[in-house]
Amino acid sequence: MRYKITKLPLILLVIMLANCGVKLDLPTATNSDNPIFGAGDTSYIRVSPDWSSDNGYQFSQPWDIIVGADGYLFVADHSQAAIHVISAAGPEVVLDAFGNDFTALANLKDPDQAAVYPMAITQDTRLNLFIADSSNRLLVWNQYLNNVGVDSFAIAIQLTDPESAQLWVSNFDSIAALETEGWSVSDIKWSAEHIDQWLAPRLFWDASDSLEAIQVNRYFVDPDSVRVTGVSASGDQCFIGDAHANAILGLTYVPAALLMTSTGEPILVYRGTMTERTVSTGTGNGTVNAPKGLAHGPDGGLFYTQWGENFSVHKVGGSNGFEYGEDDIMEIERYLKASDVSLDGIGNIYVADTDHDKIQQFTANGEFAFNIGTSRVLVDSTIIDTIMVGSDSQIVQRDTTFQVEIADVLISPRSVAVDGRGIVYIADTQNNRVMRYRLSTELDYSIDN
DSSP states (O other), rough: OOEEEOTTOEEEEEEOSSSOOOOOOOOOTOOOOSSSTTOOEEEEEOSOBBBSGGGTEEEEEEEHEEETTTEEEEEEEETTTEEEEEESSSSSSSSSTOOOOOOOTOOOOOTTTTBOOEEEEETTTOOOEEEEEEEEEEEEEHHHHHHHHHHEEEEEEEOTTTOOEEEEEHHHHHHHHHTTTOOOEEEEEETTTTTTGGTSSSEEEETTHHHHHHHHHHHHHHHHOOOEEEEEEETTTTEEEEEETEEEEEEEEEEHHHHEESOEEEEEEEEEEEEEEEEEEEETTTSSSSSSEEEEOSSSSSEEESSSOOOOOEEEESSOOOTTTTTTGOTTTOOSEEEEEOOTTTTTEEEGGGGEEEEEEEESOOOOOESSEEEEEEEEEEEEEEEEEEEEEEEEEEEEEEEEEEEOOSSSEEEOOOOOTEEEEEEEEETTEEEEEEEEEOOOOOOOO
């Protein structure tokens, strides 16, 4: 389909030239030197079919989407109190041939059996899936344990010092302290009671816990008012965006229990304790105001988006940052509610520009590259030039064609993720579906009537 626009009276190019006229191409939405979208141009094209109700997917406000450590996609469904798990091939998974059991995510509940409505998720390399619900806590569910099963957990550990004195200890903080003094583990008492607690979503961090509240207060944060709206993990730390304190907090892993899996493997599980206020409130570069999505880049830098003023996308740490006035990604007026950020394996950056109904992609250096989730259309237009031929002015009318990008596919996308093949997944929130796009040089600029 083509749109026809004729005689644009505002486009009057007065060119003071002798005996000739020069055609100036109209600016295009992609700032391309060539105003016509032709064969061989690189663009993102839509992958069919859409993951929508028409194709058997039952999403209701998909709020966050991530690609897990082993390739599964996790979609946090805010209205259904569920996290949908989808294989890279497309089918939704509850039980699979590899032993994975995602049953607990289909009807998401906390340890008190109250429904959990997820808003932000991430997964670390240990296959811990962290779940935030905009409260002052963070839940965790482990995919590996639900694959291999749990046989028992340690209720007491015997330690022996260099002089052969022995002591039974059940608190992991005490065990860690004794080990630093030369004590070593000599025996373990195991129990098989209540082992289901380690397979279900459990509390990883709770700001209201009496001991943790003291730690949180040390960083001038009100434990009862924390609102976790974004989460990302790196190494032995989990980072959370707190929309109430306008801060990003660093939680360090500490041992919570020693488990014995059904395959005879001892494995530690962890809880979190706040050890730093990674980013504090402010309106300048490197500060935070109403944080939303968080992600870590290949260089270890922390990226985050926010709805507050001034800059919508920030980066702290890593090899290099971005500068206002130099990097496209830092343009203040570029976004309208940037809700999420994701990176691919080579550092390209993807931002969910929610109220502009599109995804913006940038290079690792912060240079704008593509809009994703838009339609490209050709527009027929007429340029009217006033030129000078000798001492006389003449009006010359010429037909031209240029391309525009229209954000007519997505409605309020909240999240974006990229897999190892370069497939871009978009949580098209208000359309209750997940869209997929891939980079291509194929000629395809048709749109629906």
